[in-house]
Amino acid sequence: MSPGSTAEGQERAQAARTRLDQLDADLAARFDASEAAHVLARARADGVDALITEAWADCVPSDAPLALFAVGGYGRRSLYPQSDVDLLILGDEDAQVTHRDALAGFIARLWDAHVQVSHATRSLADVRAAAAEDITIQTALMDSRQLLGDAAMDARLQDAIGVGKIWSSDEYYAAKREELRNRHARFGDTADNLEPNIKEGPGGLRDLQTLRWMAMRVYGVTGLEQLEAMGKIGRDERVTLLRAASELQRLRWGLHLVAGKREERLRFDYQRLLAARLGGLEQADNSDVERMMQGFYRSAALVLRIGERLLQRFEEELEGDVEPEVLDPGFELRGRWLAARHANWPHGDPAQIFALFATWSHLPEGTGLHSRTARTLAESLPLVPDYASASPALRTQFMHLLQQPEAVTTLRRMSQLGVLARWIPAFARVTGRMQFDLFHVYTVDQHTLALLGNFALFQSGSDEQRFSMAHEVWPRLRKPELLLLAGLFHDIAKGRGGDHSELGAVDAREFCEAHGLSAADTDLVSWLVLKHLLMSVTAQKQDIADPDVVQRFAETVADREHLDTLYLLTCADIAATSPKLWNAWKDRLLADLYVATRLALRRGLENPVAAAERIAETRAGTRAILRAYGVTEDAADTLFLSMPEESFLRGHPEQVAWQASVLAKAPAEALHVAARTIGNDDSSVLEVFVHSPDRDGLFAAIVATLDRVGLAIQQARLLQGPDGSVFDTFQCMPIDPQRPVPPALVEQRLRDVLSKEDLASIRPPRRTQPRHLQHFRIRPQVAFGDAANGRRTLMSLVCTDRPGLLAEVAQTLRAQGLRVHDARIATFGERAEDVFQLSDERDLPLDESRQQSLRDALLASNTGESPS
Structure with missing residues (x-):
């Protein structure tokens, strides 16, 4: 019987479990009292050290030729509430065999004590071979800390994995650099995800650890203080990294507490709970969550920004000196890095900072900023005034940057390096700002930069498949910089309260006037910010095939320049909101509205079609x-x-x-069914056409069938033929983008269903609500109005989106005996905004009684309760 399985051993394991539970409870209380997470992580590691030492003494003979090491995060004395305890048992093969039962009892004792242990038992030769083959093992061993056994074993272990034996500095850096790139790519190369990973995501704790491991291998140091002493990192950079690390560690510790399990992703399930715990609140609202997340995003951005400088310094150390190439009196190229030529740059002059970006804009893509210049720029940011207090010459210099072909790249660089937030203080307020919903998947600043990036695509014409007309419209712009300014300011007032379009338009006007733009140019930029949602709302919520709708839109736009710029801004805005939001249907919808409006303007607004x-x-x-x-x-x-x-x-x-x-x-034939694909990329739309004799339940049966084959309807148009037939057209997208639905399958399923005599049995499938939708509830709203010159009733439904929603609504409409003539389906994250044109069974608009009956039925189906 192993020592860990005796009755006495069980009692000791129970006592250890009680001590560990008490330790975790004490640490949780200290966390709630605002004690630093890194202090708590060290205290937990020390507490676990004591438990492990006791278990080893109970189970393993004192004279056993074995050594016990803590490795990984535990080796660094950093142990979070749900972290694994990683151990290495080192000894030759004979010792492992002799003490196999003792070691098994030791591990069993730890598991019985609820210590989440992960261990490896290896000889020194095994360790060297495993580390040479797997850089992850090598890295974990670099953080080893001996707990028990012969002290000489530590020196032997460090020698076995040293730079001179395996993983040279060059090899280690290259491998970890590639590992970091691949890890970032898994998260879309951005920290600004709705549910970011605090540990593994870009700008997360793993990035900080990676920088430390690289420094250990390249410079032979173990901490930021030593790097600062060597002049490889500035004091401000070290302090900033420590502050960011402290914020990330605090979030991770709190996440482990509220999740109650090993969880590194800030999922919606936990964001409210964590925000409440961090704020000492009973319950957190959206603003509490948004403030917490803004803290994360800003910390992650700082880690990424300073981390990039450190990575470059590591490369410079490994590559050695490079002969500089002089570019102009102020700047030179060092390899692929742009550097200031003079040690005292920027000479206390913010104009020199703008000059840096001007020089950079003319260099090949992939040219980076030299680490010393980047550090000096960071230290010199206080030199950059806000535009309102800047000199006219400096404002002119900024506008010249916007007028260059690479203006979008320049703005992105200015944002990443902190210059843009200094120049436009309102931009600083939205940096790292998220919105607690499923529609806006990026922070406001990252969404804005993505929008500007789409402008660059329009300019280059490199993405014609996704944007069918934008590359044709872009060359007609009189002053592209005006559109860049509108994009920069369109969401800049988010989070202030009030209408962000109106507030942003005021900001944009003040900025343009300060920079000396003409009255006409200023009016255009301000109008674009004010109306930046107009085209999207018109296209998605109104019938743009109705000449009256196009006429009203054309009267608002008034001229070709406003139309061109608003069209480009709308395309770029929608595509930058979420990777899933832009598709061939939206591209076609906006293009149709653009073309129809252009024709209306050409005809003359006084001559409506x-x-x-x-x-x-x-x-x-x-x-x-x-x-x-x-x-x-x-x-x-x-x-x-x-x-x-x-x-x-x-x-x-x-x-x-x-x-x-x-x-x-x-x-x-009385029944015709056809389906075709529009577009030829991942955002292709499936258009479905059904010609059939009209009968009760037809629309509901079609919707249910499309739902069953895995299609989400974006738009439905239902027309009455001259012989009592219907001509129904549906624009659909796959529910799962990774599983496209073949047109032939759609045609066959619809024919099978619509050939049945009784359509009442055709029901949509039951679908479970996705996890992320369960945390967002929108109070359902049903409203009615007139449509088609009073011949039909317009019904709008706003509610929480869910799988099968349209199919359920169609069943409700069928049960109410109503006819559907048009349906426009719009989903904004968790929010569904659907609009239907309806009539009763006599093809008349709904009276007040029928409207109330329908409202009650829809509210009951969307809330699960009868309306009060």
Whole structure:
């Protein structure tokens, strides 16, 4: 029987467990009293040391030729509430065999005491071989700390894994640098994720540890103080890193407490709990969560910024001196690094800082800023005034930067290096600011930079697949810098309270006037900020095939320059909000509104297009396309007679021609189903066309079937044909972007379902709500208005999004005996905003009684309760 399994051993394990529980309770209380997390982590490591030492003494003979080491984070005396306790038992193979039972009892005792131990038992030769093969093992051993055994074993271990034996400085740095790149890539190369990983994500604690390990291998030092003494890091940089580390450690300790398990990701499940605990609150609201997360994002950004400088210094140390190439009187190239030529740069002059960015903008992509210059720039940031108090010459210099072809890259660099936040204090206030929802997946500053990055794509024309028209519109801009300013200010007032568009427009106007822009240019920038949501809302919530909608939008836009700039700003804004938000459907929707508005402006706002004119144009365009399909004029006219007049009012010639060609292939059939893919990338839209005799439950059955095959409807258009049939068109996206749905499968499933006599049994599948949606609840709202000149009722539903929502709404509408003529589905993170055009079974608008009945039914289905 092993020593760890005796009755006495069990009693001691229970006593150790009680002590560990008490230790953790005491440390939790100290954390709630605001004691520093790194102090608590060391105290926990010391407490676990005592438990392990006692267990070893109980289980392993004192004369056993074995040594016990703490490795990894435990080796650094840094142990969080849910961290693993990593141990290395070192001894030759004979000793391992002789004391196998004793070691098994030792490990069992620790597990019985609830010490989360992970261990390896190796000989010195095994250790060297494992470390040489796996840099992770090598790294863990670099943090080893001997707990028990022959003291000489520590020196032998360090010698076995030393620079002269395995992993030279160059090799180790290169491997860890690649490891860091790959790790960052797993998180999208940004710390600004909605649920960031405090430990492994960019700017997280692992980055700090990686810098320390590199310093150990390159310089032979173990801490920031030694690096500062060597002149490899400045005092301000060291203090900043320590402050950021303290914030990250505090968040990680608190996360372990509220999660009650090993968790390194700040998931929505825990963000409110953690914000409440950190603030000593019973319950945290959104603003508490946003403040906590802003602290994380700012700390992570500082780690990334200073870490990049340190990485470069490590490279400089390994590469040796490089002969500089003089660029101009102020700057030179050192390898691929831009450096100031003079030791006293920037000479106390902020103009020299702007000159740095001007020189940098003309250098090849991939040119970095030399670490010494980057450090000097960081120390010189107080020289940079806010624009309101800057000299006219400095303001002119900034505008010149915006007028260069690489202006977007320059703004991104100025943001990353802290200059932009100094120049525009309002930008500093939104740096690291997040919004506690699922729509805005980046912080405000990162969203803004991503928007500007999309402008660079428009300028280069390098992403024509995603943005079908933007590259054509961009060259027509009179002054691209005006659009850059609008992008820079469009969300700058987020978090202040009030309408951020209105407040941002005021900021933009003040900035433009201070920089000497003309009245017309100032008005344009301010208008773009004020109206930056107009085109998106119009396209997604209104029927842009309605000439009246286009006319109203055109009257607001008023001229071609406002239209061009608003279109580009809208495309860039939507695509920068979330990687999943931009797709071929939104691209087409905005392009359609842009083209329709451009035609309205060309025609003249005093000459609005009439419905008859629009129908005639679409018929002519459709005929031309059908001729290419081999359809004669007479055959086209026959097809047109079987189609709704409204198809030609609201549809594209290309779309109407596709539907007509589907009818032409089997004119005698009553049911036609067709599906096609629009676009050829990951954001492709599946367009589905259904021509069928009208009957009760048809819309609900189609919606349920599309849901079952894995499609989410973005837009539905339902038209009545002249012979009692329906012409329904759906724009769909895969529910799971990784699992595209073949058009042939959609066609077959719809034919099977719609061929049934009874559609009442067609129900949507039951879907579980995704975890991330469970933490966001929106009070459902149902509103009614007039549509189609009073001939139909417009119903809008705002509620929490969930899988199968539209299918449930369709079932409710069917149960109410209502007809759906149009549906526009918009999802903004966790928020669904759906709009339907409805009529009763007699094709009349809903009276007040029917509206109230529908409202009650929808609210009941969305809350699970009857409305009060």
